[in-house]
Amino acid sequence: MKYEAVTIKDIAKALGLSTSTVSRALRDSYEISPETKKIVIEYAQQINYRPNPIALSLKEKRSRSIGIIVCEIANSFFSQAINGIESIAYDKGYNVIIAQSHESYEREIINLQYLASRSIDGLLISVSSETENLDHLINLHKRGFPIVFFDRVVEDLATHKVGVDNYKGAYDATTELIKNGHQNIAMVAGSEFLSITKERVAGYHQALSDHDLPFDANQIEYCLHGGMLYEEVENALEKLLYHNNNKPTAVIASADKLTTNCLRYFKSKNLQVPSDIAMIGFSNLDLTDLLSPSLSVIRQPAFEIGQVAIELLIKQIENKRPTTEFEKIILQPQMIIRESSGAKKS
Amino acid sequence: MKYEAVTIKDIAKALGLSTSTVSRALRDSYEISPETKKIVIEYAQQINYRPNPIALSLKEKRSRSIGIIVCEIANSFFSQAINGIESIAYDKGYNVIIAQSHESYEREIINLQYLASRSIDGLLISVSSETENLDHLINLHKRGFPIVFFDRVVEDLATHKVGVDNYKGAYDATTELIKNGHQNIAMVAGSEFLSITKERVAGYHQALSDHDLPFDANQIEYCLHGGMLYEEVENALEKLLYHNNNKPTAVIASADKLTTNCLRYFKSKNLQVPSDIAMIGFSNLDLTDLLSPSLSVIRQPAFEIGQVAIELLIKQIENKRPTTEFEKIILQPQMIIRESSGAKKS
DNA sequence: CTAAAAACCGGGAACGATTGCATAAATAAA
DNA sequence: TTTATTTATGCAATCGTTCCCGGTTTTTAG
Structure with missing residues (x-):
């Protein structure tokens, strides 16, 4: 079943005008007489005319839609970040298409x-935890395609x-745990490929x-799938707690899913x-306060990250000249x- | 900065063929000789040609994209349902555009x-908890636009x-609580406008x-915003527990956000x-098992709901004749x- | 050897909207 | 009255792709 929309031609035919006149009248061009404008605009309103964005996209060579790739939307950090992205994107007339990699390199490429x-x-994009090879992104980037990384950034690309x-x-x-008397602190980290993992490990180290x-x-x-699979967290903790001369009294979990799966373990x-x-x-997560014991967390400003990222992206898209300063x-x-x-325990 | 894509014309020019021949070769038409096909297909691959979906949309009068409106994606039920929707949609070559109403009638209309x-x-669509007037949906529906309701369905529309x-x-x-000895059971329900609220109240009643x-x-x-605001849940519980001759010993929360906000209270x-x-x-939620005490829940098959909904929608879209049986x-x-x-407590 | 039938390919309209250019009529200036 | 200028509108190209309609060559049949 097709849904037939009203076009500019229908208006032109009904009013005995040409399509160009109708188009100009609707865009309030100075070349059209006030009377004609009035007739056209009123008729368009009456039959509920909406310009076809696809035709516009074809002509303007831009779709006014931007893509988002994240590992999972069912992840508080990313759903909050997406909220931030949408809040700006819709205001500026862009719509977003969300795709999920589910932490798979392969699916990231397909998406x-x-x-x-x-x-x-x-x-x-916030790359998947499996992503080590960047050819798919480099390819696009070389052809001048606007890309902005958020959260899981990739250092090797100029964006x-x-x-x-x-x-x-x-x-x-780490300092907080040390202050509370812990001397043996373990870390359950995300994928080694990710720069955020390296940075978090470095902070812990320092x-x-x-x-x-x-x-x-x-x-x-390290957990390659960022804690998405319970088993990998289970294995990590088994090793840390029971196959380790140096049994830790405290653990730092370096990502959302790792944190909850540690608790589950x-x-x-x-x-x-x-x-x-x-x-x-x-x-x-919004309910870490409800857990017993309530959970101490490092919280990221996800909403703001999304907002800043989309603003940078739109700025780059709407730039006439190629962006050189990132x-x-x-x-x-x-x-x-x-x-x-x-x-x-003392 | 514009990103210039390869078109069928570029191939035609490079190979000294017409656009129609190239188009047919790429679509494996019987009218094109195997040799020509081979040349065209290889060259297209070499320069990484991708058909422009916007041009196709214009011609075919369909965009192969479907819209989703939910209250919040940062809600386990909906993010799981969206996962179900996407799993099918991508397979069938559709992409999805997600919009959030944030439980606001106004934003639902804008979206x-x-x-x-x-x-x-x-x-x-899963309507917002404020949605009582359905004109915006009826309008589209009357013009034959395919709509499928999921979770929060609207009975008055034939879809x-x-x-x-x-x-x-x-x-x-309710029965479970009664079996455990509770005689005074209160209910913190969602918006009265929603049919799901009415059904849940009816089940409780029965x-x-x-x-x-x-x-x-x-x-x-009843909570008009479905528990999105902590204050409304707080007010509801205050009334139930402290301004009520009949103080309950058990509570049923009828939605995700209501449940967590009850716990918070x-x-x-x-x-x-x-x-x-x-x-x-x-x-x-995926971590109700981690709460202390662990939470008894009614869990909905969100993923499957999403899958079934998108399948029905695609079936309707791809139907040649108008759908009459819903x-x-x-x-x-x-x-x-x-x-x-x-x-x-005994 | 001729006529019919495949086999193969190109021209151009169409989808909906915008826009540079041409054109017509109306008015103003000379 | 003639020319120049303004005003208002239409024509046609364009974006990338498909597909109908022809047209030419080669093959097959009689």
């Missing part, structure tokens, strides 16, 4: 091809980038060294938080101390 | 106009509808009456669940009993 073939005007101060977030979290605590590489476990093992094992995690914007994370990061 | 003007081929057995979900939840318990209208509080008032007040709620599909919710619905 990218799909979006590119839907002729989007630009791309906002706008928006993220948080991951180093500081991890540094603060905090230990600033407090004269030894750094032990065995205290870090502790619960299944009947480990009390924070007395058996303390923890603090990166998380943007910005890297770093927002500050927020540490919320609650119960889970407390002192160990 | 609808926006989507319609973006020439989507069909619409999947496909997909939802869960809300009556049964609430009936089971369960009470089947167990010879009195029904007291003062034991139900109990926590703020230092009420122990389930000993001070038991509860069970509709929720699709389906209403009801899936079964799942009750997961955990700690929060336990017995009251």
Whole structure:
């Protein structure tokens, strides 16, 4: 069943005018007499005429839609970031097409091809945790396609980038645990490919060294799928807690899904938080306050990250000349101390 | 900065053929010789030719994109439903444009106009909790525009509808609480405008009456914004617990956000669940098992709802003749009993 | 060897809207 | 009255693709 829309031709025919006159009248051109304008505009309103955006896109060579690729929308951080993106995009007359990589490199490529073939005007992407090879992005980028990275940025490409101060977030979290008496602090980290992981590890590392605590590489476990699979978090924690000479009394989880899956593991093992094992995690969940014990978190300004990213992207899209100067914007994370990061059993 | 794509004309010029020949060669028409086809296809591949979907849309009068309107994507139920929708849509070559009403009637209308003007081929909608007047939907529907309702369906329109057995979900939840010894069970319900609210109230009502318990209208509080605002849930619970001769020992929350905000309220008032007040709620959150006490929930098959809805929509879009027979599909919710619905203090 | 039938390919209209250019009529200036 | 100028409108190209309608060559049949 087709849904037939009113076109400019219908108006022209009905009013005995040419399509150009109608088009100009609707755009309020100075070349059209006030009387003709009035007739056209009133008739258009009456039959509920709407310009066909597809025809416009074809002519203008732009679709006024932008693509977003994230791992999962069912992830508080990303759904909040998307809210930020949409809040600006809709105001500026762009619509967004969201695609999910589900942390798969392969699906990221498929999504990218799909979006590119839907002729989007630009791309906002937070790469999948499997993404190491960047050819798919480099290809587009070389051809002058506007790309902005957010959260999981890729350093090797000259584009706008928006993220948080991951180093500081991890540094603060580690320091908080140290202050509460923990000397053996482990880290459950995301994919090693991601720069955010490296930065968070670096922050953790530095905090230990600033407090004269030894750094032990065995205290870090990387999860390739960023905690999306419970099993990988389970394995990581098994190793850290039971196959490690140096049993930690506290854990830092470096991503949303890692944080919740760590909790799930502790619960299944009947480990009390924070007395058996303390923890603090990166998380943007809205109900970390409702958990028992309430969860200490590093929270990222997801909404703002989305807003800044889309603004940079639209600026680049609407630029007449190719962009040569790219910005890297770093927002500050927020540490919320609650119960889970407390002192160990004495 | 414009991103110039390769067109069929470029191929034609480079190969000394006409655009029609190139077009046919790429579509594997029988009218083109195998040799020509080979040359064209290889060259197209080499220069990475992609057909322009906008030009196709203009010609075919369809955009192969469908609109989704939900209240919030940062809501487990809806993000899961969207995952279900996308899983099918992408396979069938459709892309989805997501818009959020944030439970506002006004924004729902704006979104609808926006989507319609973006020439989507069909619409999947779960109406906002403020939506009482349906003119905006009726208008589109009258013109033969394909619409499928999911979750929050609207009975007055002849369209496909997909939802869960809300009556049964609430009936089971109520029965479970009764079995655990609760005689005074209150309900924190969503917007009165929504049919799902009415059905859930009816299920609750029937369960009470089947167990010879009195029904007291003062034991139900409606939240117009479906729990999106903490204050409305707070007000509702204040009334139920402290301005009510009949203080409940258990509460049923009839939506995701209501459930979490009830918990937040109990926590703020230092009420122990389930000993001070038991509860069970509709929720699709993935970490209700991690709460203390773990939360008993009615879980909806969100992913499947999304899948069924998009399948019906695509079927309708691709139908040659106008659809006259509409389906209403009801899936079964799942009750997961955990700690929060336990017995009251004895 | 001729006529018919394949086989293969190009021209151009169409989709809906915009826009540079041409044109006609009306008015103003000389 | 003639020319110049303004005013108001139409024609046609354009964006990228498909497809109807022809047209030419080659093959096949009689």
